Amino acid sequence: MYLNNSKQIVIKIGSSLLIDDNKRIRKNWLLEFAKDIKKLIKDKKKVIIVSSGAIALGCKKLNINKKNLKLDQSQAVASIGQIEMMNLFNEIFKKSKLNLSQILLTLEDTEIRRRAINAKRTLDNIFNLGFIPLVNENDSIATSEIKYGDNDRLASRVAQISGSDCLILLSDVDGLFDKNPKLDKNAKLISNVREINHDIQKYIHKDISEHGTGGMRTKLEAAKICQISGCYMSIANGLINRPIKNIINNNYCTWFIPKISKLDARKKWIISSVSPKGELIIDEGAVQALKKGKSLLAAGIKDINGKFNKGDHIKIIDKNMKEHARGLSSFNSEEISRIKGYHSSKISEILGYVSKSEVVHKDDMVEV
DSSP, X not given: OTTTTOSEEEEEEOHXXXXXXXXXXXXXXXXXXXXXXXXXXXXXXXXXXXXXXXXXXXXXXXXXXXXXXXXXXXXXXXHHHHHHHHHXXXXXXXXXXXXXXXXXXXXXXXXXHHHHHHHHHHHHHHHHXXXXXXXXXXXXXXXXXXHHOSSXXXXXXXXXXXXXXXXXXXXXXXXXXXXXXXXXXXXXXXXXXXXXXXXXXXXXXXXXXSSOOOOXXXXXXXXXXXXXXXXXXXXXXXXXXXXXXHHHHHOOSEEEOOSSOHHHHHHHHHTTSSSOSEEEEEOHHHHHHHHTTOOEEGGGEEEEESOOOTTOEEEEXXXXXXXXXXXXXXXXHHHHHHHTXXXXXXXXXXXXXXXXXXXXXXXXXXXX
């Protein structure tokens, strides 16, 4: 079972799960959902929540209809709704003794390499502090994202950059059907999808609610991203109480199977830049460490070529100019020139601030 085998999970909540058709906040549902999260954490799983609903909650507070909003008005309403949403989640999750942290992102934050790396490190540090990241699209400054609809694609990008094993899109449907289940009682659920081809695309049905702006189309776009990121993705019914427990017990949903492994996907992402920005020349001890799958430490660096920033793609070579690996640098070139050859324990003293001990972490490195 894909969910049981996942160590890190992203769960996306649609607007229709937070607010019903009568514009009432579904507090009891959110209370039960918090119990699901509590159980996942008890099972040693890391959880990231991506929630839509800022604009919907803003509309509720202002007593206006979302359908009548222009783009610039949506952005203003979103800024009001963000506070409402965090207050709602904090109120409910506190009852299950769960601590939340808020991160506001746009798609650009997940698509520009340096910003994506920084976002991942922030998420990792939030986990280390014992908090649950609650990610929402930064609707107050986003433009095309609001028009594109929902947080489905953003959730898939969050799953991608965070290295998550599984993304669950909780919606108001059980999954992907061969016919519109709201109109045809004989519609059949498609349990597994390995290829999003023309046959799958034709199963898209119009299913947009007042509060959400997406539908099955945006979910399939999210699935495409997950499939090339080595991440399993599920579309499941979130309207029922304890939706995650229901997936684990009944598995009545649609699963999208990744095309490649998560490790292979990350390797492709790391080396996908046009050309490396610089080179690190390492000693024989560091060469042997890399062969054993270790991270590159400052002590093993003999010299440096080029100027580059933190997060840039660099080559790792030996004194004979033989390339051994490529990776993402945890420091800029000026910092590395100061710490090269020194033990990791000396880095904070040399630079004047606490930083990572690895110059290139093993998870950010690909052997060549």
